[in-house]
Amino acid sequence: MATTTKPARADKNDGVTVSDLEKDIQQLRADMSSLVDHLKAMGGQSGDAARKAAGERLEQLRGQGEAALNSVKDTTNDLERELARTVRERPISTLALAVGAGFLLAFATRR
Numbered sequence: 001m002a003t004t005t006k007p008a009r010a011d012k013n014d015g016v017t018v019s020d021l022e023k024d025i026q027q028l029r030a031d032m033s034s035l036v037d038h039l040k041a042m043g044g045q046s047g048d049a050a051r052k053a054a055g056e057r058l059e060q061l062r063g064q065g066e067a068a069l070n071s072v073k074d075t076t077n078d079l080e081r082e083l084a085r086t087v088r089e090r091p092i093s094t095l096a097l098a099v100g101a102g103f104l105l106a107f108a109t110r111r
Contacts, residue, residue, distance in 0.1 A: 087094045
């Protein structure tokens with residue numbers, strides 16, 4: 001006499017119906033939707049923070065660039081004044097230097 005027994009898993013699943021599965025799937029969909037919404041919100045916050053940080057860094061770089069440009073302008077103006085002073089103090093030496101530089105440039109461009 002052989003008796004058949006149901007597997008242990010079958011006893012646990014006997015109470016599960018299609019409607020239970022549908023409810024679980026609906027709850028899972030709702031949870032996934034909520035998770036996606038949270039991730040989008042976090043991504044938006046991260047994006048806003050990144051944009052703000054990039055904007056701040058851009059302002060810093062712009063300030064540094066303007067400071068460097070002003071420094072170059074000041075240095076150029078100083079060099080121009082120094083050159084004008086030197087030409088006024090030593091006109092013959094300056095003229096000889098200009099002629100020599102012109103001669104060297106002409107000689108270098110002939111080749």
